Amino acid sequence: MSKKVLVAYASKTGATAGIAEAVGDELRAHGHDVDVLDVARVKDLTPYDAVVLGSAIYTRRWRHEAVHFLRHHVDELRQRQVWLFHSGPVGPDKDQDQEMPSTVRHLAHEIGATPAVTFAGRLEPETATGFLARRLAAGNLAGDARDWDKVRRWSADISAAIEATQRSTWHRPPAGHFLG
Secondary structure (H helix, E strand, O other): OOOEEEEEEEOOOOHHHHHHHHHHHHHHHOOOEEEEEEHHHOOOOOOOOEEEEEEEEEOOEEOHHHHHHHHHOHHHHHOOEEEEEEEOOOHHHOOOOOOOOHHHHHHHHHHOOOOOEEEOOEEOOOOOOOHHHHHHHOOOOOEEOOOHHHHHHHHHHHHHHHHHHHHHHHOOOOOOOOOO
């Protein structure tokens, strides 16, 4: 029996959305029913058993709409398995874990979510917005540094955790039920 999983994302230039799609594809390959949606399109968490939330991270900050999603859905997220990721580092620091912003760290703790995993990002001259991003994209930091194998491995780990929870739930007798 598959679980219904939401993979929600907040992306500035599409790189985080691409990672969210890859997570969704991997979870589907493991038999889960998955919706991949921009956080702005998510209105209700009722249909979902588990949630994966990703945000672009720039200058140690998550996208506002991702933080708003966490704040708005705290009570609902507490009742589900939740995984977080952020993407953005490029260049020599692309493989270094980025610390969760303090607000996100607090909300993750409140929800019971795993700490956010960091995925390298993408910086392309065509999609770079803002003076600094355009300047960096014109230099040696330009390119796609996303590690698709890392994304697939992490997604497979999520699937295994969902399945483990599902198996332990299947074998647990209902409250008040006595065997024997």
